[in-house]
Amino acid sequence: MTDPHLLSLTVNGAEHEVVVEPRRTLADVLRHDLRLTGTHVGCEHGVCGACTVLLDDAPVRACLVFAVQAEGSEVRTVESLAGPDGGLSDLQQAFTDHHALQCGFCTPGFLLLAEGVLAEQPDASREEVREALSANLCRCTGYQTIVDAVCATARARQEAR
Amino acid sequence: MKPAAFTYHRAHGVPDAVGLLTDLTAAGEDPKLIAGGQSLMPMMTFRLARPSALVDLGPLRRVPSMTAISESGGTLSLGALVTHHAVETAALSPGFAVLARAMRWVGHLPIRSRGTVAGSLVHGDATAEWCLLALLLDAEVVAEGPAGRRTIPAGELFHGFYATAVDPDEVVVEVRFTRPAPHAALTEFARRHGDFAIVDAAVALDLDEDGRTSGGRVVLGGVAPAPVRVPEAEEVLAAGAPADDALAAAVADAAAGAIDPPDTDDGAGVSAAYRRRLTRTLVADACRQASGAAR
Ligand SMILES: Cc1cc2nc3c(=O)[nH]c(=O)nc-3n(C[C@H](O)[C@H](O)[C@H](O)COP(=O)(O)OP(=O)(O)OC[C@H]3O[C@@H](n4cnc5c(N)ncnc54)[C@H](O)[C@@H]3O)c2cc1C
Numbered sequence: 001m002t003d004p005h006l007l008s009l010t011v012n013g014a015e016h017e018v019v020v021e022p023r024r025t026l027a028d029v030l031r032h033d034l035r036l037t038g039t040h041v042g043c044e045h046g047v048c049g050a051c052t053v054l055l056d057d058a059p060v061r062a063c064l065v066f067a068v069q070a071e072g073s074e075v076r077t078v079e080s081l082a083g084p085d086g087g088l089s090d091l092q093q094a095f096t097d098h099h100a101l102q103c104g105f106c107t108p109g110f111l112l113l114a115e116g117v118l119a120e121q122p123d124a125s126r127e128e129v130r131e132a133l134s135a136n137l138c139r140c141t142g143y144q145t146i147v148d149a150v151c152a153t154a155r156a157r158q159e160a161r
Numbered sequence: 162m163k164p165a166a167f168t169y170h171r172a173h174g175v176p177d178a179v180g181l182l183t184d185l186t187a188a189g190e191d192p193k194l195i196a197g198g199q200s201l202m203p204m205m206t207f208r209l210a211r212p213s214a215l216v217d218l219g220p221l222r223r224v225p226s227m228t229a230i231s232e233s234g235g236t237l238s239l240g241a242l243v244t245h246h247a248v249e250t251a252a253l254s255p256g257f258a259v260l261a262r263a264m265r266w267v268g269h270l271p272i273r274s275r276g277t278v279a280g281s282l283v284h285g286d287a288t289a290e291w292c293l294l295a296l297l298l299d300a301e302v303v304a305e306g307p308a309g310r311r312t313i314p315a316g317e318l319f320h321g322f323y324a325t326a327v328d329p330d331e332v333v334v335e336v337r338f339t340r341p342a343p344h345a346a347l348t349e350f351a352r353r354h355g356d357f358a359i360v361d362a363a364v365a366l367d368l369d370e371d372g373r374t375s376g377g378r379v380v381l382g383g384v385a386p387a388p389v390r391v392p393e394a395e396e397v398l399a400a401g402a403p404a405d406d407a408l409a410a411a412v413a414d415a416a417a418g419a420i421d422p423p424d425t426d427d428g429a430g431v432s433a434a435y436r437r438r439l440t441r442t443l444v445a446d447a448c449r450q451a452s453g454a455a456r
């Protein structure tokens with residue numbers, strides 16, 4: 001009773017068609033079917049946020065979406081952030097500059113969460129950034145540097161307007 | 162891949178969803194609706210839930226009434242698929258602004274981006290903010306089943322231990338909040354922000370022009386198998402007094418005295434006495450916030 005479904009979705013601007021079992025999560029389809037392994041999987045029940053991606057521009061837990069539910073949607077993963085030349089995005093560079101990662105396991109999730117938050121609240125205060133980032137877990141950094149990196153990016157983007 | 166296998170069916174209208182539930186059940190299946198999936202999917206990954214078929218309400222986001230937020234004549238109507246985040250960012254009138262303010266307590270942004278009002282109410286967690294808010298603001302749940310539509314008042318919705326009055330072959334289409342409360346607040350305590358609360362409290366104050374109460378609501382989660390109103394505490398509000406710290410303390414004492422909370426919760430080791438103390442603190446806080454709200 002695997003009931004395979006033909007699924008079409010757009011990931012980082014490219015259209016994909018895959019045949020999936022309904023119980024396959026979006027995180028698993030990204031990682032195993034599309035080989036986009038930048039999206040990480042930690043808890044697989046919605047608590048850690050390592051799997052955060054943008055689904056139609058909203059940050060979501062990719063482990064709490066069955067891929068079949070994403071039919072026709074647009075997904076953005078960490079692989080979309082780097083420029084065409086492979087250089088780091090401003091947010092990624094800020095993470096490096098502010099030492100916002102150590103082992104890096106949580107980083108793709110934080111990057112996409114932060115992009116989702118900044119798209120909706122470009123002028124988010126430090127308090128609002130802290131509140132939003134509290135969605136995800138990091139076992140290494142102690143969070144302050146992640147908040148620093150996101151706030152610095154927000155400021156730089158505001159100034160560049 | 163953690164959940165057990167299931168067959169997947171997209172609903173393309175409310176009657177289609179009801180029909181799928183009916184037909185799948187008749188065929189010996191054990192179907193379940195999925196909306197945001199933010200409660201059902203964790204249950205399925207733990208295999209606490211093993212539906213043999215899922216009926217996805219996702220395509221119904223294209224039906225305008227299912228995601229509509231509208232207010233008229235003192236009633237706020239939310240389509241079943243309205244997300245927590247849509248409410249958080251909606252411009253609601255003062256009578257319903259407590260709903261938007263309360264959303265920050267529901268999980269985190271990525272959960273709120275997908276989780277829905279109806280999913281929360283049908284899931285029926287005893288500490289879910291939506292369940293408390295439904296009792297606070299006299300919600301009515303409109304459910305469509307094979308025999309047509311019916312309206313279930315919030316007071317009859319929660320049977321405790323995740324059981325609700327919505328039948329397995331029914332689809333909730335709308336939730337209406339019929340009691341505006343400009344002076345209302347919800348607050349809670351959880352060990353980590355974003356977790357389900359250990360105890361949560363919601364208070365609505367009916368205030369006259371002099372700032373004296375003439376009635377109100379006190380609702381608690383986490384002190385019984387279902388969210389509850391506390392008549393003993395509401396009597397204190399009905400008796401009428403200035404909405405000050407003394408009243409907040411009196412209401413909190415009445416609430417803490419009236420409840421009979423469970424002694425433990427899933428190994429968290431939370432005693433009944435602890436829940437009682439949380440109740441006293443949170444009800445007093447909610448009273449103070451409510452009297453300050455919308456001033
Ligand atoms: C990490 C994490 C933290 C969370 N923290 C909180 C919290 O603090 N407070 C809180 O309240 N919630 C919390 N949640 C749960 C979240 O709010 C869910 O969104 C919500 O409980 C269910 O809504 P849903 O749309 O996701 O429903 P689903 O998970 O899709 O469904 C839940 C149940 O409702 C039924 N259902 C759904 N829609 C309908 C409908 N229209 N008609 C009939 N039946 C329907 C389903 O069949 C299922 O039984 C958390 C979740 C996670 C993963």
Ligand code: FES
Pocket residue numbers: 040041042043044045046047048049050051052061062063064
């Ligand atoms: S893997 Fe999805 S939230 Fe942890």
Ligand code: FES
Pocket residue numbers: 100101102103104105106107137138139140141
């Ligand atoms: S850098 Fe290691 S978990 Fe965050």
